[in-house]
Amino acid sequence: MAPTAFQQRQGPVVGRSGLRLPEIWTLHTHSLNDGESVIEAVRNNRTVLVNLGGLSQYVGQRLIDYVCGGVVAMDGQVHRLGEGVVLFAPALARVELA
Helix, strand or coil: CCCCCCCCCCCCCECCCCCECCCEEEEECCCCCHHHHHHHHHHCCCEEEEECCCCCHHHHHHHHHHHHHHHHHCCCEEEEEECCEEEEECCCCCCCCC
């Protein structure tokens, strides 16, 4: 398996009450290969914020199309937050956009 594009924590994020808190991972993309890491993270119930600033418009659109296909196939959510910024979330995540 290819190394992940994310910096990983050593353990789960735990709040004061002892409950595991939801995590949001951020990714500044550099290639199409980052798409697999995003899909795998959503498969593992993590929300991922993707910044396409490191890619050309053409390659960025290809990456979004690829990841959207994988995330939607898992009944996940896709939210475009701005120019070149997309949020991918698992099916059970609660996302409220203002």
